[in-house]
Amino acid sequence: MELANRVQSLTPSSTLAITAQAKALKAEGHDVIGLGAGEPDFNTPxxxxxxxxxxxxxxxxxxxxxxxxxxxxxxxxxxxxxxxxxxxxxxxxxxxxxxxxxxxxxxxxxxxxxxxxxxxxxxxxxxxxxxxxxxxxxxxxxxxxxxxxxxxxxxxxxxxxxxxxxxxxxxxxxxxxxxxxxxxxxxxxxxxxxxxxxxxxxxxxxxxxxxxxxxxxxxxxxxxxxxxxxxxxxxxxxxxxxxxxxxxxxxxxxxxxxxxxxxxxxxxxxxxxxxxxxxxxxxGSDEDVTKMREAFKERLDVLYDKLTSIPGVECVKPSGAFYLFPNVQKAAESGGFSDVDEWVKALLDQEKVALVPGSGFGSPQNVRLSYATSLDQLEKAADRIKQFVNNHQS
Structure with a gap:
């Protein structure tokens, strides 16, 4: 049976796709760091x-x-x-x-x-x-x-x-x-x-x-x-x-x-x-909201500094939300990748770090990283990205 035109024209969610791929790798026993999630990692107050x-x-x-x-x-x-x-x-x-x-x-x-x-x-x-x-x-x-x-x-x-x-x-x-x-x-x-x-x-x-x-x-x-x-x-x-x-x-x-x-x-x-x-x-009280915001601010500062020290990674520091959206076009080109989507796939395959390619957001030279995870995991992820970039320097 043929589906309605309205659904045939839809583009699958890139965020859900990368999250599913990361979960599948985790289920296979891989040490995957997923930075694709668009949700806080704190429990509801x-x-x-x-x-x-x-x-x-x-x-x-x-x-x-x-x-x-x-x-x-x-x-x-x-x-x-x-x-x-x-x-x-x-x-x-x-x-x-x-x-x-x-x-x-x-x-x-x-x-x-x-x-x-x-x-x-x-x-x-x-x-x-x-x-x-x-x-x-x-x-x-x-x-x-x-x-x-x-x-x-x-x-x-x-x-x-x-x-x-x-x-x-x-x-x-x-x-x-x-x-x-x-x-x-x-x-x-x-x-x-x-x-x-x-x-x-x-x-x-x-x-x-x-x-x-x-x-x-x-x-x-x-x-x-x-x-x-x-x-x-x-x-x-x-x-x-x-x-x-x-x-x-x-x-x-x-x-x-x-x-x-x-x-x-x-x-x-x-x-x-x-x-x-x-x-x-x-x-109710906003005390938990304030604590969460303070934790995100600390993570942002640490991750931003580590990411912008990586060759070929450029990033405008954000004002809010819990995402970084660095431009990795130079890193992808230097590493011999055809585009950023291929760079993202290789990063997940080789270093087990899951990012969301910017093509899904209308910006194919960028990637989205969510810092809604622990500081320890973020630092590990940044180190793995740096190692991946260094391994692919032409």
Whole structure:
């Protein structure tokens, strides 16, 4: 039986593929260091686990409203007011089965066939695929590495056509870890306002920032930008809750209502127990979040210094998230490899270090390393990469 065109055009996730390959090698008994995972290596904080247990004990295991329980919407509203000084009613918030589901549902309710969404590259692997699944067209705009992987207002303006419906802004970014400043967001936002383009602001890494520069949501810069923006966020990265699958979208109530209607026919509702766990995350202490961020900052500093000492490896130091995105084109060429993808495969085969090739993120000269693993493992991985590069010097 022939499958639908929409799935035949999809590109498999490079992050999941490399993770599966690393797990297979581990199962064979190899000492593999996997740096492909896009999730914190810390357990979910105890007070959140306790809240989930209480929810089960109290029988809170039934259907909930499709858009999420009111208590969690209230907590999300309070979080947005506390962190970004933004005011949203419950009608402007939908709780989803992860931030990925929020994005997927948003594209489904926004896009008609042929509608365009501007996606800065490097990009998270699922943005283009989700746009294609909604029969839209991803318009890729490559951000220059010399500009810290951030697009300019001029690039944004040049990519707009009569079919442009939205632009995705991910700050801090996966895979680069780069973060837009207030001034940069203001300039991009003005282009969107001038051309009536919806801004999809993916802020899932907002709590993981390692510089003195604060995370800014584009929605907080003006009333006009607030009205033009849909915020995507969740507890996966901030509270180490990737498996709980709770995210949210906040924005125009007409869009949010449409998303809720669609969710009612797809997932019915986010898992009830996970919603009560997320409620505890948003109303509880941020002490564990702070500890996790401090650990990531230490790992970033150590790994960055070790990587940039390797010949042919160049890297812009990120502001947030938990990834490094070094350019290894020179190392690959010097080692006689045809491209970076081949270099990544050889590194895994020979030194048992799993990285994600940048081709999956729209940047084939780079690789993504997650430092969401122990400092000891990161140092070992850096040493193995250095040995691999030295062994292949021409």
């Amino acid at each position: 105890a007070h959140i686990l306790d809240a989930a247990k209480r929810a089960m004990d109290e029988g809170l295991t039934k259907y909930t409203p499709a858009g999420g329980i009111p208590e969690l919407k209230n907590a999300i509203s309070a979080k947005l007011k506390r962190d970004q000084n933004l005011t949203y009613t419950n009608e402007q918030i939908i709780v989803t089965t992860g931030a990925k589901h929020a994005l997927f549902t948003l594209f489904q309710v926004l896009l008609n066939k042929g509608d365009e969404v501007i996606v800065p590259a490097p990009y998270w692997v699922s943005y283009p695929e989700q746009i294609k699944l909604a029969e839209g067209k991803p318009v890729i705009v490559t951000a220059d590495e010399s500009n810290n992987f951030k697009i300019t207002p001029e690039q944004l303006k040049a990519s707009i056509s009569e079919h442009t419906k939205a632009v995705v802004i991910n700050s801090p970014s996966n895979p680069t870890g780069m973060m837009y400043s207030e001034k940069e967001l203001q300039a991009l936002g003005q282009v969107c306002l001038d051309n009536d383009i919806l801004i999809i602001s993916d802020e899932i890494y907002e709590k993981l920032v390692y510089t003195s520069e604060e995370h800014i949501s584009i929605a907080q810069l003006s009333e006009e930008l607030y009205n033009q923006t849909v915020i995507i966020n969740g507890v996966s990265k901030s509270h180490s809750m990737t498996g709980w699958r709770i995210g949210f979208a906040a924005g125009n109530k007409t869009i949010i209502k449409a998303m809720s209607n669609m969710a009612s026919h797809s997932t019915s509702n986010p898992t009830s127990i996970a919603q009560y766990a997320a409620l505890a995350a948003y109303i």
